[in-house]
Amino acid sequence: MSTATGRHFLQIPGPSNTPLPVLAAIAKPTIDHRGPEFRDLALDVLTRVRTVFGSAEPVVIYPASGTGAWEAALVNTLSPGDLVLMAETGWFATLWQRMATKLGLETEFLATDWRRGAPADAIEARLREDKGHRIKAVAVVHNETSTGCVTDIAAVRRALDRASHPALLLVDTISSLASIEYRHDEWGVDVTVAGSQKGLMLPPGLSFNAVSQKARKAAETARLPRSFWDWEDMIAINAKGFFPYTPSTNLLQGLKVALDLLEGEGWPAVFARHQRAGEATRRAVRHWGFEVQCADPTAESPVLTAVRLPEGHSADRFRQIVLERSNMSLGNGLGPLADRVFRIGHLGDFHDGLVAGVIAAVELGLTQAGIPHQSGGIQAALASLAGNAGPVAS
Numbered sequence: 001m002s003t004a005t006g007r008h009f010l011q012i013p014g015p016s017n018t019p020l021p022v023l024a025a026i027a028k029p030t031i032d033h034r035g036p037e038f039r040d041l042a043l044d045v046l047t048r049v050r051t052v053f054g055s056a057e058p059v060v061i062y063p064a065s066g067t068g069a070w071e072a073a074l075v076n077t078l079s080p081g082d083l084v085l086m087a088e089t090g091w092f093a094t095l096w097q098r099m100a101t102k103l104g105l106e107t108e109f110l111a112t113d114w115r116r117g118a119p120a121d122a123i124e125a126r127l128r129e130d131k132g133h134r135i136k137a138v139a140v141v142h143n144e145t146s147t148g149c150v151t152d153i154a155a156v157r158r159a160l161d162r163a164s165h166p167a168l169l170l171v172d173t174i175s176s177l178a179s180i181e182y183r184h185d186e187w188g189v190d191v192t193v194a195g196s197q198k199g200l201m202l203p204p205g206l207s208f209n210a211v212s213q214k215a216r217k218a219a220e221t222a223r224l225p226r227s228f229w230d231w232e233d234m235i236a237i238n239a240k241g242f243f244p245y246t247p248s249t250n251l252l253q254g255l256k257v258a259l260d261l262l263e264g265e266g267w268p269a270v271f272a273r274h275q276r277a278g279e280a281t282r283r284a285v286r287h288w289g290f291e292v293q294c295a296d297p298t299a300e301s302p303v304l305t306a307v308r309l310p311e312g313h314s315a316d317r318f319r320q321i322v323l324e325r326s327n328m329s330l331g332n333g334l335g336p337l338a339d340r341v342f343r344i345g346h347l348g349d350f351h352d353g354l355v356a357g358v359i360a361a362v363e364l365g366l367t368q369a370g371i372p373h374q375s376g377g378i379q380a381a382l383a384s385l386a387g388n389a390g391p392v393a394s
């Protein structure tokens, strides 16, 4: 039996905490997905969600986790044996690459040390070599949730442009959308993949493809089998406010309220709040004497911080102690980072005080776990939060 007391702190980098008004909207009675109330809801969220992607083009919403939207991006645009250029930024990039292979695509996987974003220079060099345009798509992860490193998507776009290469650009924003500024149209992204349970503050269960005209054109001749994921079936009937199969009606009710909350706060404030949290968390980590997994200061994530514990200390044992003593869930290390790092999520529904509470609980846990560190990380974080918060409204 659990003896946990106090409110649970869900500080993994997704799923993130869901605000009470969103939970209340999801708990409303299920409605007729072919009726007028649903039509009004669908037309509203399908239109407003485009702004979140920075796109004027259609956004397709699936009743699926982010993995489904990964598959949708590939099967709508590519044919068996097509070559996809990907970058091994971490665990999620690896899973997407494995999926591409399973679907019958060929991949080239540019290696990194899992401590930086996708290398735009190497992408450009590889595209320049590809005179015959065998590479049909470049696929990268915007915020690599296993490492806490962000890829500069505008730089990847420039790599394609400088190489004058016609490949499609596919981007996974599952853990960045609505937390880090993103511009699907301006950056010339062809398919943007996203999910509901991270920056959008919903429970898991919705995922998204924002789709360019070039991507829809590619879909006309793409031959990978697809049915459930087919964009055109969706887009055609979405225009009338309906879906080709039963959508997640209650999650869409929640999405409407989540968009109300985020738009009410204002996108610049939302992005600044995440940056402030990332900065404060890294200050604390460095004060404790630890390294963050991201080794490129220009790529540090506003969404999560992956913390490298000193050699000989188990990150999983540490997380267990924090869960038992402070009722707080921290993210585990993934793939080769298992037990080496723990991840602090600072995304979705939070404020400066919650960030401070999380850092305090981590520092407490370090003492309780007997992991040597310099105390006072929490003070460093508080100073950072106070310094970055701007003047208090009078």
Ligand SMILES: *Cc1c(COP(=O)(O)O)cnc(C)c1O
Pocket: 014, 065, 066, 067, 068, 092, 141, 143, 144, 145, 172, 173, 174, 175, 195, 204
């Ligand atoms: C969470 C995540 C995924 C996987 O999404 P699911 O909803 O678990 O299927 C993929 N990519 C990134 C970057 C993620 O953070």
